[in-house]
Amino acid sequence: STLFDSVLRPTIIAAARSERIKQASQRWSTTEKVVRRFVPGESLDDVLTAIRRELDDGLAVTIDFLGEDTVDESHADATVAAYVALLQAMPRLAPVPPGSLEVSLKLTALGQRLPEHGAKIAEENARTIAEAARSAGASVTVDAEDHSTVDERLAVVRSLRRDFPDVGTVLQAYLRRTEDDCAEFAESGARIRLCKGAYAEPPSVAYPDRGQVDEAYLRCLRILMKGNGYPMVASHDPTMIEAASILAKEFDRAPDTWEHQMLYGIRSDEQRRLAAAGARVRVYIPYGTEWYGYFVRRLAEKPANLGFFLRALAG
Numbered sequence: 427s428t429l430f431d432s433v434l435r436p437t438i439i440a441a442a443r444s445e446r447i448k449q450a451s452q453r454w455s456t457t458e459k460v461v462r463r464f465v466p467g468e469s470l471d472d473v474l475t476a477i478r479r480e481l482d483d484g485l486a487v488t489i490d491f492l493g494e495d496t497v498d499e500s501h502a503d504a505t506v507a508a509y510v511a512l513l514q515a516m517p518r519l520a521p522v523p524p525g526s527l528e529v530s531l532k533l534t535a536l537g538q539r540l541p542e543h544g545a546k547i548a549e550e551n552a553r554t555i556a557e558a559a560r561s562a563g564a565s566v567t568v569d570a571e572d573h574s575t576v577d578e579r580l581a582v583v584r585s586l587r588r589d590f591p592d593v594g595t596v597l598q599a600y601l602r603r604t605e606d607d608c609a610e611f612a613e614s615g616a617r618i619r620l621c622k623g624a625y626a627e628p629p630s631v632a633y634p635d636r637g638q639v640d641e642a643y644l645r646c647l648r649i650l651m652k653g654n655g656y657p658m659v660a661s662h663d664p665t666m667i668e669a670a671s672i673l674a675k676e677f678d679r680a681p682d683t684w685e686h687q688m689l690y691g692i693r694s695d696e697q698r699r700l701a702a703a704g705a706r707v708r709v710y711i712p713y714g715t716e717w718y719g720y721f722v723r724r725l726a727e728k729p730a731n732l733g734f735f736l737r738a739l740a741g
């Protein structure tokens with residue numbers, strides 16, 4: 427696991443930047459089979475079918491229309507249109523338990539990296555999606571990307587929350603700054619999704635070893651559970667899952683004041699077990715054609731996934 431973290435994980439993430447590898451992967455039909463474990467489909471109908479299945483099993487959902495690092499304004503507009511179409515289709519799922527529907531979005535898919543006024547354009551686009559979400563009875567959470575984007579993202583989220591107080595965001599426990607961010611957002615009553623962090627980051631900004639990240643996660647979780655907000659415990663790690671229940675008890679939190687979150691295709695049985703035991707559980711479901719970056723991060727999280735993928739390619 428140490429060798430994996432220090433050598434393989436950064437290599438996988440770096441290799442992912444190669445256009446040649448990207449194009450080859452997108453052609454291979456074996457890749458597709460492995461991708462399907464994590465991404466239920468490319469179309470709106472595919473994702474509606476997947477949502478239905480999760481809702482029927484007593485789970486809530488958050489939907490990510492895949493895409494990131496857009497440097498083309500019309501591409502950002504197309505992403506907004508896809509979110510609006512998804513949100514407008516959500517009434518077809520009715521009736522659903524209150525709070526079941528959410529979308530997750532990435533500001534770099536909405537234009538944050540455009541050379542001019544990127545953050546402003548991304549904010550306007552996020553606002554359009556937040557309005558469509560409000561009409562659909564859904565909430566919005568803004569995903570966390572690499573560390574260079576955090577300050578701008580948090581500024582956009584603070585601004586959006588003035589008009590849409592239930593807009594939430596993700597904080598990544600591996601970043602050294604995150605305890606402070608947790609304190610700020612817990613105080614302001616925000617919905618905060620706490621995850622470990624999935625990007626290759628330098629030790630100057632992020633804890634380099636897993637043990638440190640786990641300890642930071644637990645410190646952050648305590649701050650969020652103690653605070654006034656709505657903690658969203660995004661982890662598949664049994665230690666974090668158990669700690670969440672213990673801390674919720676310690677701070678007298680009712681079951682509807684926080685939730686567990688996991689990714690589509692990862693520990694699905696555990697998702698159902700927790701929901702059956704009375705916890706709120708939300709599944710993060712990505713869909714769309716731009717699954718590449720998302721898929722590579724899932725491979726980089728677990729050595730066994732890479733092995734599985736390579737065996738599938740070989741066979």
Ligand code: FDA
Nearest residue numbers: 569570621622623624660661662663687688689710724727
């Ligand atoms: P950890 O990596 O320790 O895994 C614990 C166990 O979970 C593993 O032993 C294995 O059983 C299982 N597992 C974990 N990952 C797996 C995988 N890929 N394949 C198979 N099994 C796996 N990150 C980020 O930087 N920005 C973001 O916005 C988000 N958003 C987000 C939303 C939600 C709902 C979740 C659950 C996660 C994210 N993440 C994220 C990803 C997150 O940062 C982290 O990389 C993964 O969740 C893996 O960390 P765990 O906490 O699950 O623990």
